[in-house]
Amino acid sequence: MEHMVENKETQEQEVALRVEQVGMKFNLSKEKVDNLKEYFIKFIKKELTYQEFWALKDVNFEVKKGDRVGIVGLNGAGKSTLLKVIAGVLKPTEGRVVSKGKIVPLLELGAGFDKQYTGAENIYLYGALLGYSKEFIQKKYKQIVEFSELGEFIDVPVKNYSSGMRARLGFSIATVVKPEILILDEVLSVGDARFRKKSEARIQSMFAQGVTVLFVSHSLEQVRRICNKAVMLEHGNVIAMGDVEDVAAVYNTKLAQQKQRRKKKRKQERLELERLAQLAAQGQDTEALLKEEDAKQNALSGQESK
Amino acid sequence: MKRYIGNFTKYKFLLSELVKKDIKLKYRRSKLGIVWTLIEPILTTLVLSLVFGILKGKGDAFPVYILTGRLLFSFYSGSTKVAAKSIRSNGGMIRKVYIPKYMYPLASVLSNFVIFMISMIVLVGAMIIFRVVPTAHTILGIIPLGVLFLFSLGTSMILATVEVFFRDLEYLWGVMLTLMMYCSCIFYEPKSLGLHADILKFNPMFSIIYNFRNAVFYHKHLDGFALLYSGMVSLVLLVIGIYVFYKKQDEFILNI
Numbered sequence: 001m002e003h004m005v006e007n008k009e010t011q012e013q014e015v016a017l018r019v020e021q022v023g024m025k026f027n028l029s030k031e032k033v034d035n036l037k038e039y040f041i042k043f044i045k046k047e048l049t050y051q052e053f054w055a056l057k058d059v060n061f062e063v064k065k066g067d068r069v070g071i072v073g074l075n076g077a078g079k080s081t082l083l084k085v086i087a088g089v090l091k092p093t094e095g096r097v098v099s100k101g102k103i104v105p106l107l108e109l110g111a112g113f114d115k116q117y118t119g120a121e122n123i124y125l126y127g128a129l130l131g132y133s134k135e136f137i138q139k140k141y142k143q144i145v146e147f148s149e150l151g152e153f154i155d156v157p158v159k160n161y162s163s164g165m166r167a168r169l170g171f172s173i174a175t176v177v178k179p180e181i182l183i184l185d186e187v188l189s190v191g192d193a194r195f196r197k198k199s200e201a202r203i204q205s206m207f208a209q210g211v212t213v214l215f216v217s218h219s220l221e222q223v224r225r226i227c228n229k230a231v232m233l234e235h236g237n238v239i240a241m242g243d244v245e246d247v248a249a250v251y252n253t254k255l256a257q258q259k260q261r262r263k264k265k266r267k268q269e270r271l272e273l274e275r276l277a278q279l280a281a282q283g284q285d286t287e288a289l290l291k292e293e294d295a296k297q298n299a300l301s302g303q304e305s306k
Numbered sequence: 307m308k309r310y311i312g313n314f315t316k317y318k319f320l321l322s323e324l325v326k327k328d329i330k331l332k333y334r335r336s337k338l339g340i341v342w343t344l345i346e347p348i349l350t351t352l353v354l355s356l357v358f359g360i361l362k363g364k365g366d367a368f369p370v371y372i373l374t375g376r377l378l379f380s381f382y383s384g385s386t387k388v389a390a391k392s393i394r395s396n397g398g399m400i401r402k403v404y405i406p407k408y409m410y411p412l413a414s415v416l417s418n419f420v421i422f423m424i425s426m427i428v429l430v431g432a433m434i435i436f437r438v439v440p441t442a443h444t445i446l447g448i449i450p451l452g453v454l455f456l457f458s459l460g461t462s463m464i465l466a467t468v469e470v471f472f473r474d475l476e477y478l479w480g481v482m483l484t485l486m487m488y489c490s491c492i493f494y495e496p497k498s499l500g501l502h503a504d505i506l507k508f509n510p511m512f513s514i515i516y517n518f519r520n521a522v523f524y525h526k527h528l529d530g531f532a533l534l535y536s537g538m539v540s541l542v543l544l545v546i547g548i549y550v551f552y553k554k555q556d557e558f559i560l561n562i
Binding site for chain 2: 026027034035036037039087088089090091105107111112114116117121124125128129130131132133134
């Protein structure tokens with residue numbers, strides 16, 4: 001019965017992106033061993049221990065074409081990892097991501113620029129990195145330069161650019177295509193107020209053309225403004241998805257819970273300190289007490305992370 | 307397989323851009339630009355010929371002998387050194403966008419090969435000066451050069467992979483290269499070591515240089531064993547290189 005209902009739904013709207021059973025495992029070592037010498041020493045001393053850590057586990061969801069999905073979650077929930085998996089940068093340990101159409105990630109614009117290259121040369125290099133063809137860049141070159149408003153600075157090495165200029169150029173190159181799926185990390189604040197308006201207008205026009213959007217942000221405000229759907233992650237698991245308002249409600253309760261827990265913890269800490277001060281005043285051995293205190297603190301934080 | 311080829315054609319433009327970038331940037335900062343590619347081997351050959359020529363009292367065309375070894379070896383050491391670092395030094399991009407990662411070591415080897423080809427002008431010049439007249443055998447020199455390219459690429463793929471996980475490989479490889487250089491008869495002849503050339507042939511770098519000299523300098527046929535051996539070693543290295551690279555490339559991002 002359930003199966004049939006699902007089928008009906010997919011028929012109504014095309015699926016642009018499907019995340020199937022995605023899990024991402026990291027091996028965390030206490031210290032990073034990145035050279036042969038240390039590796040060898042640790043290997044002999046048998047100190048090579050890794051801790052497994054699942055940044056994502058059993059993540060399943062579908063994005064319909066034209067949907068604008070916000071991905072929300074507290075710090076360390078796995079949002080960025082999920083975006084990287086969807087963008088194809090990280091290969092998931094389990095599961096897979098099926099997408100239809102060109103994905104354009106607007107993440108940290110201009111990260112691929114070569115500093116010694118001029119703006120003009122970087123247009124070709126960055127375009128090639130994004131997988132554009134030579135003909136395409138040649139055709140769009142004028143448009144890119146125009147939109148970036150760099151004028152004659154286009155022939156100056158990028159190392160002499162201001163960060164705003166660099167972001168402007170990056171934005172102009174990345175958005176010259178018409179992507180089917182757009183990945184946005186936080187809201188783009190590119191350049192000065194005027195350029196920001198212009199770039200927002202460009203993204204809005206993409207929205208209007210029915211592009212599918214994945215958007216990550218800490219700000220619920222922004223997610224509500226931009227998205228119609230949302231997915232909430234906690235410790236790598238999807239704990240809520242659906243309409244943006246419903247998920248926002250869950251997010252708010254979670255946030256309130258976390259605040260309360262923090263408050264409680266702080267209160268406990270204060271009480272402990274007071275007790276310690278009292279005892280110290282009574283002339284007891286503070287050092288032994290401090291040790292005891294540490295142990296307690298550790299147990300407490302251990303509880304917290306659970 | 308079809309998927310890989312499709313992906314390669316899609317990113318062909320990226321490869322050419324990366325090669326172009328390497329070459330352009332290498333010479334942008336210096337006033338003499340690409341001329342350095344020519345001056346540098348001339349100067350070192352001059353020094354080596356003076357030192358070893360006076361010491362040993364070699365024949366007239368000794369500089370040509372040195373150049374044939376030195377140019378080939380400096381291509382190998384230059385390309386493997388740059389390629390070994392290529393994944394790490396482009397980490398910023400690899401972390402942001404999906405790109406076929408083998409493009410980086412491949413581009414490093416290719417750009418060095420282009421520069422190597424340009425520096426061959428020096429060899430031609432030296433051959434004219436020292437009257438080493440080209441014969442039908444000279445054209446066979448292309449074969450060891452092809453082997454050398456595969457040899458460099460195979461080594462580079464392995465080094466690029468390992469370097470991601472162990473940064474100090476760079477220094478170890480530097481030492482290895484020095485050892486290899488002294489075993490490749492670049493500025494001395496095998497018989498001056500009191501060794502028969504057959505033993506040295508087990509060093510693939512020597513085999514390649516040996517055959518290149520046979521074609522260009524001695525105007526002889528290529529040595530069958532040296533050609534087969536260096537070719538086999540290069541192919542095996544390339545297969546291992548591609549295998550470990552593909553096996554490990556998804557972990558690169560976690561370590562750079």
